[in-house]
Amino acid sequence: MIEDDALETKRLRLRPFQRGDEDELTRHLGDWEITRQLALDPRPFGLDHAQDWIDECLAQPNGHKYGLRFAIEAPGETGLVGGAGLSPLGAGFELGYWIGRPFWRRGYATEAASALVGLGFAALGLKGIMALVFGENPASVRVLEKIGFEPAEAVEASETEGAGRAVREYRLCRPTSNKAPARP
Numbered sequence: 279m280i281e282d283d284a285l286e287t288k289r290l291r292l293r294p295f296q297r298g299d300e301d302e303l304t305r306h307l308g309d310w311e312i313t314r315q316l317a318l319d320p321r322p323f324g325l326d327h328a329q330d331w332i333d334e335c336l337a338q339p340n341g342h343k344y345g346l347r348f349a350i351e352a353p354g355e356t357g358l359v360g361g362a363g364l365s366p367l368g369a370g371f372e373l374g375y376w377i378g379r380p381f382w383r384r385g386y387a388t389e390a391a392s393a394l395v396g397l398g399f400a401a402l403g404l405k406g407i408m409a410l411v412f413g414e415n416p417a418s419v420r421v422l423e424k425i426g427f428e429p430a431e432a433v434e435a436s437e438t439e440g441a442g443r444a445v446r447e448y449r450l451c452r453p454t455s456n457k458a459p460a461r462p
């Protein structure tokens with residue numbers, strides 16, 4: 279069961295989104311510096327978006343069908359410090375993450391993304407995971423590099439445009455030592 283489980287890392291707790299997270303989501307994702315880097319509608323993120331997001335998470339529990347979506351908490355911090363997920367995309371799964379601006383550069387994104395990728399390989403049995411970086415985003419590229427992602431050659435050679443922004447694809451294959459059963 280993944281649905282109700284929280285994922286503990288050295289410093290963070292990743293748990294499913296729940297009612298009551300709406301204000302925190304709005305606080306962080308109302309920040310254009312964060313939202314502009316995400317594959318969301320390019321409009322200000324408000325309470326209605328947050329409510330829609332929570333409704334969707336509750337209707338689509340964590341698991342292989344809908345992927346994994348976690349709110350990120352840090353001990354000693356009130357509310358959320360970020361969010362991260364593995365979402366079904368085409369035949370694979372896409373890694374996504376954001377950290378609230380007050381908590382940047384503490385290594386939280388790297389820690390959360392690394393744990394999530396591990397769960398994707400172990401619990402979901404994924405063979406590979408991809409990530410999309412929109413436009414210039416050196417922080418996200420660095421996070422991906424640190425956890426072993428590499429640019430996908432096909433996309434790197436001819437960058438595509440997504441919603442008016444260049445999109446770069448990164449990929450990570452499951453380590454061969456992982457014995458979890460493979461799924462597409």
Ligand SMILES: CC(C)(COP(=O)(O)OP(=O)(O)OC[C@H]1O[C@@H](n2cnc3c(N)ncnc32)[C@H](O)[C@@H]1OP(=O)(O)O)[C@@H](O)C(=O)NCCC(=O)NCCS
Nearest residue numbers: 312315375376377382383384385386387388416417418420
């Ligand atoms: C990208 C993001 C999640 C990084 O979060 P973070 O918790 O600050 O990242 P970390 O602290 O784990 O830092 C990881 C690495 O990136 C580097 N880094 C962080 N911010 C950086 C920046 N603005 N420019 C360049 N490098 C940066 C860190 O120094 C670290 O590298 P190092 O260990 O070699 O020094 C955060 O900036 C964010 O939420 N941005 C908006 C949303 C977003 O871009 N999501 C990803 C979409 S693909």
